[in-house]
Amino acid sequence: MQWNVYLSGEIHTDWREQIEQGAKELGLPVTFTSAVTDHDSSDAAGDHLMDNDNQFWRDHQSSKVNSIRTKNLIEKCDIAVVRFGDKYKQWNAAFDAGQLAALGKPYITLHDENIIHPLKEVDAAAMAWAKTPQQVVEVLKYVITV
Template identity: 55%
Template structure:
């Protein structure tokens, strides 16, 4: 059985690569958002035409990106959402809420200093991790039943 895992959230570090490398040998298929920040921001206007108003520029991009995000979340068996240290990821919070509404098992990842700010998100999660290695260990246990 291939475990389909959607990796959502923070795009400024290589945490997705760390998770994937630590899951080598497992039957896991990863997907996620476009992590090229410029492409993600400009996809709407690049495909659908320029906008002079920044609101509509961003709105077009958000709409196009939502097709990928919603499809990925809906197809996933497990959703991992990482909240990074540097930026507030409102999109990550939305993805966590959407995945929760779909009944998807959630693994939330964030540093300890975000515990209070994310307490409601954490409460919806099956697991709350602090590192990509912990995420990989959770996925390894889910797939094999073996402890690290």
């Protein structure tokens, strides 16, 4: 079986690459998908539809275009990893976690100990909490190969 793993969340570090490399080194049968990780492209996703001088409507328009991708990728995944970083608030990642929980999709949260409290509900619905990308790779190895 080829596993489809959706990678959600923080875009300012190389956690995705670390997980992908770890899975590759182990030869895991995994395909990784993700939301658009280029911040400027994501922000401009709906710009071609209409000019907007109002930031709210520009964000609203682009969010809807981006959600076409994320909604479909989340529905098709076998498991997801939802990463929360320390520097920025990843409201979109929390929203993804809610969608995953509502769909009954298993997910792993990935974050440091210093944000346990604000993520208590998100973590409560997760199947695992990891602190490092390497721990995520170990979970994938176990669930895929054992």
